Each structure stands twice: as structure tokens, then as C-alpha cells.
Amino acid sequence: MTVHQPIHPAEKRPLTIRLATPRGFCAGVDRAIQIVERAIEKYGAPVYVRHEIVHNRHVVERLKAMGAVFVKELDDCPDDRPVVFSAHGVPKSVPETAKKREMLYLDATCPLVSKVHVEAERHFAAGRHIILIGHAGHPEVVGTMGQLPVGAISLIETVEDAEAFERPGDQPLAYATQTTLSVDDTAEILAALKRRFPELPDPHKEDICYATTNRQEAVKRLGEGCELVLVVGSKNSSNSVRLVEVAMKAGARDARLVDDASHVDWAWLDGVSTLGITAGASAPEKLIVELIDAVRERFDAEVVEDSGARETVTFKLPRVLTA
Missing domain, CATH: 3.40.50.11270 (Rossmann fold)
Structure with missing residues (x-):
């Protein structure tokens, strides 16, 4: 067992932590x-x-x-x-x-997933074939495709899928998206689809939810100015995985997904002077606090909270639980 000697405060090197806003629970x-x-x-x-x-x-x-x-x-x-x-x-x-x-x-x-379900049913009732942009096997995709008969929805995961897609007969088309996708990747897929099918209508509103969009915009700002971005979230969390990808595309030298502070390899911080921290929409704020505390144990860290969208959305609980 390796015994780590405590770090004397004088030996701690300075580090700036940029904390994304918004982050964590939606x-x-x-x-x-x-x-x-x-x-x-x-x-x-x-x-x-x-x-x-x-x-x-x-x-x-x-x-x-x-x-x-x-x-x-x-x-x-x-x-x-x-x-x-x-x-x-x-x-x-x-x-x-x-x-x-x-x-x-x-x-x-x-409720924002339910909105996608309602839109899919509306398109189906109007005789349209639905293109669903999402990840195969993800529970949200399974749920959305399970709203309609088999064959009513075609799943598109990549630009290559969009290029290869063939319209079933002469059916008019509509599309919907998984709510937790990368905004930029989805735009590329839609561009390919609309080039091939110019009549493809827009959804009434964007399907990618406000929380996913806001967190991706926040992590883009981190990626532009941080050598390393740590995203707190689980590996099976689609929106958390997307945040890592977005940070890298935005210019971060490195970005990592960690379940919590115990999963950080502190060698990742070698040569890092500005560390970005955020969390996926299903990660508790407590994990962010613990991660910052763990960083402060090792560095003379200053925390700067980025400005970003302030979220005030709330959803009602089922009446049976509030009566």
C-alpha cells in the first residue's frame, strides 16, 4: 500500500478552477x-x-x-x-x-421526453415516416420507438446513416431527436438529411432539451480556456459523455469523465494551470463539491464560477404523490 505524505500548503502550486454554470441536475x-x-x-x-x-x-x-x-x-x-x-x-x-x-x-x-413522444404520434397520425436521431439501445430511444408500431420510425445515429437512409415508399418525412445529444453533431446529421430531403419539416420546437443545450454551451466556454475539463457523471449517461466530446471539440487539451473524485488520476493535472469542472444533468452537486475539495487538498486552487444560463424550469410531481 502506498502511503502519501501530506502536502504542506507552501508546496501547493496555484491552480484556477473554472466551474461551469449551469451544471448537474436538471x-x-x-x-x-x-x-x-x-x-x-x-x-x-x-x-x-x-x-x-x-x-x-x-x-x-x-x-x-x-x-x-x-x-x-x-x-x-x-x-x-x-x-x-x-x-x-x-x-x-x-x-x-x-x-x-x-x-x-x-x-x-x-416531460421533455414525453413531448417527443407526442410529436412522434402526431407525425404518425398525419401519415409521415419518422426519422429519429439518437443512439441505438439507449433507454430513451427504445421508449420513443416503442410509442409506435414497428417500422414507423427509422433510427439515424450518424451522418453516414443519414446519407444511406432510404425513404420508405413515397411517405412524407418528419424527424425527432433524442433529448441528450450533442447539439453540433445533431446539426451535422440534420444538414445531411435536409440536403437529401429538402421538404423535411422542422419540429415545432427543438427536441434536444434546454438542460442539454445549456450544459453544452457552458462546457464550450470551459473548453476554450482550460487545459483539462473534468465532467462528473456516469459512463452510461449520454449527456455526460457528450460534454466530454464537446469540451474537446471546443479546444480543451484533455477532457475526462469521472464518477467522482476517487476516479481522478492526478497525473492528468500535470502542467495544468486552468481546470474546468462541470457535471452531467444526472450528477448531484455534492459530487462537484467533493471534487473541488479533493483538488484543493493538492493545489492552491482558486474557484471562479463561469457565468451562464440560469435555469428556473420546474416540473410538477404526479398528483397521487402530492395529494
Whole structure:
């Protein structure tokens, strides 16, 4: 076991930490976590949760300790206990099955994901074939594609996919996007699609959610002026992974995704004078605080909070939990 000698304050070299604003929890994540917490409070443990409520290991472990049981499918749930559907959304077949089994279920789908579902149904009802820009296998994509019959939606992941896509027959087209994508990458895919299909209409509003957009804009500012950007978030968090990519494209010499401070390799900070720190939309602020404390143990660190969008969005909880 390696014993690390404490660093004397005089030996600490100066370091500037630029802290992104906004960062961390978005309104949809905050709502989803509250739904699980309130359900445990109201109905007692255990409360079952289909899939991870949000993609963050620390959040999931904390809720497990409170009495949440995370499962892959409804088949893993008893009929007589509440079940919560994750923030990413679920195929229509899931609540339909829950109703048939007379289960008490709570839908924690982010309202901005639900908006994409509604738009997809509207396009389908109008006879359009829907192009969904997103990542195969991501729960949000599975949920969106599961709103409509098989074949009604074509998934496009890359510009190459957009170039290879063939319109089914003579159907008019529409598109939607996963809410947690890279804004710039999505724009490139859309440009390829619109060049091939000029009639392709815009969605009523941007599908990429405000929180994803705001966090990417904030990390672009970090990337422009930081040698290293640390993004706090889990590997299965799409929006967190995108932040690493955006930081690198914006000019950061290096960018890393870390679950928490214990996952930092301090050799990454060799030669770094300005460190950027942010967090994905499902990462608790507590992890940012702990990361800054860990940096301060090793460096004479000054924290400068970047100016950015101030978020005031909130989403209502299901009425059954507030009555």
C-alpha cells in the first residue's frame, strides 16, 4: 500500500478552477428522483423502479439504501408493490402491461421526453415516416420507438446513416431527436438529411432539451480556456459523455469523465494551470463539491464560477404523490 505524505500548503502550486454554470441536475432528473423518494415515503419500502431512474451510480445507490429496488422489466416486479418508470421514458407496452396487472405505477418520464413522444404520434397520425436521431439501445430511444408500431420510425445515429437512409415508399418525412445529444453533431446529421430531403419539416420546437443545450454551451466556454475539463457523471449517461466530446471539440487539451473524485488520476493535472469542472444533468452537486475539495487538498486552487444560463424550469410531481 502506498502511503502519501501530506502536502504542506507552501508546496501547493496555484491552480484556477473554472466551474461551469449551469451544471448537474436538471428539472427532469430532479422530478424523477423526487418521485422515487416520495413513493417510498408514501407507500413504504420496497418501491420497484424499472431501469435506473437516472443514469448516475451515486443516485441509484442512495435510493437503493432508502428502499428502492431496481429491475430490468415488469416481470421482475410483484403485482402488489408500486413501480416507477425511469426518466428516460418507456415503450407504450409497459404501462399497458402494468394496467392489465392492476399495478400501481408512477411515470417519472421527463416531460421533455414525453413531448417527443407526442410529436412522434402526431407525425404518425398525419401519415409521415419518422426519422429519429439518437443512439441505438439507449433507454430513451427504445421508449420513443416503442410509442409506435414497428417500422414507423427509422433510427439515424450518424451522418453516414443519414446519407444511406432510404425513404420508405413515397411517405412524407418528419424527424425527432433524442433529448441528450450533442447539439453540433445533431446539426451535422440534420444538414445531411435536409440536403437529401429538402421538404423535411422542422419540429415545432427543438427536441434536444434546454438542460442539454445549456450544459453544452457552458462546457464550450470551459473548453476554450482550460487545459483539462473534468465532467462528473456516469459512463452510461449520454449527456455526460457528450460534454466530454464537446469540451474537446471546443479546444480543451484533455477532457475526462469521472464518477467522482476517487476516479481522478492526478497525473492528468500535470502542467495544468486552468481546470474546468462541470457535471452531467444526472450528477448531484455534492459530487462537484467533493471534487473541488479533493483538488484543493493538492493545489492552491482558486474557484471562479463561469457565468451562464440560469435555469428556473420546474416540473410538477404526479398528483397521487402530492395529494
